[in-house]
Amino acid sequence: MAKSTIYAGLEIGTHKICVVVGEAKRDGAIKILGVGQAPSRGVRKGEIVDFEKVQTCVNDALVRAEDRSDVMIRNVFLGVTGAHIESLNNRGRHRLPDDQTEITEDDVEESKEIARSVSIPQSNVFLHSVTRQYIVDGVEAVRQPIGREGRTLEADYHIIHGIRGRVQNAIRCVREIPLEVEDVVFNPVAAAQVVLTREAKMQGALMIDFGAGTCDYVLYEDGMITASGCVPLGGDHITNDVSMALQIPNGRAERLKVEEGSVLYDEVPAGEMLSIEDDTGLILGEVERAFLNEVMNLRTKEILTQVRVRVEDHLGRLGAGVYLTGGVSLMKGVDAVAREVFGIKVTRAGSAPVSGITATFENPQYSAPIGLIRYAQILDSEKPFLSPLKRLGRRMQELLSAVTF
Amino acid sequence: MVEYDRSQTREGPEAPGPRICIVGVGGAGSNVVDRITLDRIVDATLVCAHTDVRVLGHSMAPLKIQLGAELMKGIGAGGDPDLGREAALFSREQIRQAVEGHDIIFISAGLGGGTGSGAAPVIAEIAKNTGALVLVVATMPFSFEGRRRLAQAEEALELLQKRADALVLFENNRMGELILPKDGIQKAFNQADQLIAQSLRAVSTITTTPGLVKLGLDDLTSALANANGRCLFGFGEARGQNRGVEALKKALKSPLIDSGRLLHQTKNLLVHVAGGESLTLVEVEGVMKQLGRHVPDQTHILFGLGVDAKLGDAIAVTLISSLGLNQLNAHAAAAPPSEMLQPRAEVPAAAPKREAPAKKLSPPYAPPVETSASFLFKGEEMAVVPVGEAFPLNHGMPAEEKETEAVEQPMLMQDEPVAEESTAPIIESTPETARIPVRTPAAKELADAARGKESTLASVVARSVTLQTEAAPPQDDLITFDTPVVSTISATSTVIARKPAATEQQTFSLGEEDRGRFKDTEPSIVQGEDLDVPTWMRLKKKLRR
Numbered sequence: 001m002a003k004s005t006i007y008a009g010l011e012i013g014t015h016k017i018c019v020v021v022g023e024a025k026r027d028g029a030i031k032i033l034g035v036g037q038a039p040s041r042g043v044r045k046g047e048i049v050d051f052e053k054v055q056t057c058v059n060d061a062l063v064r065a066e067d068r069s070d071v072m073i074r075n076v077f078l079g080v081t082g083a084h085i086e087s088l089n090n091r092g093r094h095r096l097p098d099d100q101t102e103i104t105e106d107d108v109e110e111s112k113e114i115a116r117s118v119s120i121p122q123s124n125v126f127l128h129s130v131t132r133q134y135i136v137d138g139v140e141a142v143r144q145p146i147g148r149e150g151r152t153l154e155a156d157y158h159i160i161h162g163i164r165g166r167v168q169n170a171i172r173c174v175r176e177i178p179l180e181v182e183d184v185v186f187n188p189v190a191a192a193q194v195v196l197t198r199e200a201k202m203q204g205a206l207m208i209d210f211g212a213g214t215c216d217y218v219l220y221e222d223g224m225i226t227a228s229g230c231v232p233l234g235g236d237h238i239t240n241d242v243s244m245a246l247q248i249p250n251g252r253a254e255r256l257k258v259e260e261g262s263v264l265y266d267e268v269p270a271g272e273m274l275s276i277e278d279d280t281g282l283i284l285g286e287v288e289r290a291f292l293n294e295v296m297n298l299r300t301k302e303i304l305t306q307v308r309v310r311v312e313d314h315l316g317r318l319g320a321g322v323y324l325t326g327g328v329s330l331m332k333g334v335d336a337v338a339r340e341v342f343g344i345k346v347t348r349a350g351s352a353p354v355s356g357i358t359a360t361f362e363n364p365q366y367s368a369p370i371g372l373i374r375y376a377q378i379l380d381s382e383k384p385f386l387s388p389l390k391r392l393g394r395r396m397q398e399l400l401s402a403v404t405f
Numbered sequence: 406m407v408e409y410d411r412s413q414t415r416e417g418p419e420a421p422g423p424r425i426c427i428v429g430v431g432g433a434g435s436n437v438v439d440r441i442t443l444d445r446i447v448d449a450t451l452v453c454a455h456t457d458v459r460v461l462g463h464s465m466a467p468l469k470i471q472l473g474a475e476l477m478k479g480i481g482a483g484g485d486p487d488l489g490r491e492a493a494l495f496s497r498e499q500i501r502q503a504v505e506g507h508d509i510i511f512i513s514a515g516l517g518g519g520t521g522s523g524a525a526p527v528i529a530e531i532a533k534n535t536g537a538l539v540l541v542v543a544t545m546p547f548s549f550e551g552r553r554r555l556a557q558a559e560e561a562l563e564l565l566q567k568r569a570d571a572l573v574l575f576e577n578n579r580m581g582e583l584i585l586p587k588d589g590i591q592k593a594f595n596q597a598d599q600l601i602a603q604s605l606r607a608v609s610t611i612t613t614t615p616g617l618v619k620l621g622l623d624d625l626t627s628a629l630a631n632a633n634g635r636c637l638f639g640f641g642e643a644r645g646q647n648r649g650v651e652a653l654k655k656a657l658k659s660p661l662i663d664s665g666r667l668l669h670q671t672k673n674l675l676v677h678v679a680g681g682e683s684l685t686l687v688e689v690e691g692v693m694k695q696l697g698r699h700v701p702d703q704t705h706i707l708f709g710l711g712v713d714a715k716l717g718d719a720i721a722v723t724l725i726s727s728l729g730l731n732q733l734n735a736h737a738a739a740a741p742p743s744e745m746l747q748p749r750a751e752v753p754a755a756a757p758k759r760e761a762p763a764k765k766l767s768p769p770y771a772p773p774v775e776t777s778a779s780f781l782f783k784g785e786e787m788a789v790v791p792v793g794e795a796f797p798l799n800h801g802m803p804a805e806e807k808e809t810e811a812v813e814q815p816m817l818m819q820d821e822p823v824a825e826e827s828t829a830p831i832i833e834s835t836p837e838t839a840r841i842p843v844r845t846p847a848a849k850e851l852a853d854a855a856r857g858k859e860s861t862l863a864s865v866v867a868r869s870v871t872l873q874t875e876a877a878p879p880q881d882d883l884i885t886f887d888t889p890v891v892s893t894i895s896a897t898s899t900v901i902a903r904k905p906a907a908t909e910q911q912t913f914s915l916g917e918e919d920r921g922r923f924k925d926t927e928p929s930i931v932q933g934e935d936l937d938v939p940t941w942m943r944l945k946k947k948l949r950r
Contacts, residue, residue: 044922044923045923049926240921240937
């Protein structure tokens, strides 16, 4: 394997399409070589609704990324999300044959097979299946069961699956650019690789990638991925609420939200007014700041509550608290609302362990695409303890070959 | 030494098997009977009963009954169950003669149409009176057949439930999954018939043939015991190596079981394993172990085992269970949202209602349109956000209706607890109650609708509009019709009590239109709330100041 490898990550977001080119060094460091970005059209709630528009935008982003990084991009790691993606934990139990006491590789394979044979709807496809831990004779958190003595072996799996057709749509869209899709990754899984430190994962952390179209989350407990999913609500919904409450077009609502909006309205002095301008700069009307903020607050709180509902069972064990990333995490006061909703420590975070164009990686908007680079690196690294991820890569290739032909 | 013939202890071969009769009622029923006749899979008297003489002419069944020959003159019931029932009553005697002298009578009918829903309960009653066991295998109509047929089907179902010993119910909607989308409709129906025929055969063999571990009708009824339950049925047959597991796989593949997923929730599951002489214990064990993965621990498994020389070297696995409609729907909703989320009943129900009031609401108070726009940006009234009006571009409604709404929305909001300070210009509101003028025709209609179809309405409302979750019931008592022109609804300031008026009104305004830029996307429905509709609209919380 080369000393360093160059990867490209592509995230087709609802707000922006982003291509990140990064160099993964052998020692685990990542250097961002260039970022290409284009505003996104034809994406709703994280899923492509208009192929042609998206392709144009991807092309734009791609050309810019190639320009800046001086790298020709042929393969990308594609981040996907969408309401259809679900996750579950499954445990496969394998009993060793009576004449055998030592766990062999075959037994491990067998238990994994059982764990993976969970029934998902026929239309669905596995995106990731990650080993969380092995359990030997009821003893939990065994990382390496081969060679141990035991009677029963259980494999704990976290399985992420989505509807085949919708995943394929994203892949097809990119392939027509044309770009080869090396791997499909569920966005928050990628983002978590750069947002959460290993320590945070061990302590237990919930990462929320609060994007424009969707709010994706991953929950780690004892260093193991425990829950993940996607709430199909995001910044777009906040904008939509604002636009409908104030009766102004979406674009203006978006600008108002970004420039003036906040989700804190308690401290806003009553009667403080904002003026709304139309395209020609004519003042359309005025709106009270507290009103705007409350509309945004209601929606933000609701979205976070939806996330909370889905991870309710695990909240008690999150030592590192909640990590907020994604575009909406830049919104004023969102951390306070999150603290109110989750009742635990909330950190706004971008991606940390990378070097390169600093402005990029500090911005939480780029967590997912940078995470894709990190993910690619993990996938390729040959550390034995990451081997499940490698297997995952193989699975993805199967998927892709199924898609191609 | 006394010779003891062991074979006597089992049901001896000389004992006559139970006499079975299968009656197909109506179009769907006769199709199933045809299928059974063609496949010669069951040894039974096959009877086809229909009002339409043309269908009878095509039927392959050896015995045909034309229902209500004099009444109907050989023409079908035309989707009217009353006609179907009348016809069956006319031909009572003929039916009785046909079904008499059997031990088990199967009645197969497609519910929803005229003959099927009308005649089947009558036939079931006649059959019951002959002293036989009566099993009904029925299908519920496709959702695209409309609300009315579904209602007819449900009515018939209720009657059948009272009269039949066991009811095996298939959901046509699920049958659609049997085939690939590109396959012809012919094939779809064929497959459905085949599945029903299979289940008929399975039920009759299970309950009648002697087995090593015998299953009786009691087991069947307990497997199917579920209020308003839909049948989960799977059948698989396989030969060769690993045949047991293969057969189970096939059985689980049945769309009615959804590759085993639906079994996760069942309380009772009937499993019948049958094989030729070569069936081994290990195979049976293998099948049951495999099945164990799909079934929760607390499920009561009714296990049956039979050796049937006819099967040769094949193993047949039959799974029968039932699941309440609610659970089934919940499952459907939880599963791939794309095709199943569309609540079946709603579409036809909601559509007509939208039109009706639109016609009736002539706008007596119609203010100049600016009213709605102006109070948005005037400090004082800013809090009053006209719900229906918020995003004018997206309103597909006629302008006149829009205006009316604009007036009414603020009025409705008045009775909110916080509302006192912000009074809409048109009506005065007391702190406790607000009087909402509603034109009589509309009000009456709404009240009637609420009374008539409380449940449907409630479900429609709950799904489509989030605001009205606990809507329908209490309201109609509050509506009084004393004045000829204007009737008043007085609503107390509690949220629930004032729902009635609000419910109806908002069903119209909070449709697709209010989802703004998400109107073309798949709705994000969580617990019956469409989360794409702005939060503030849903919470209908008065924005402060």
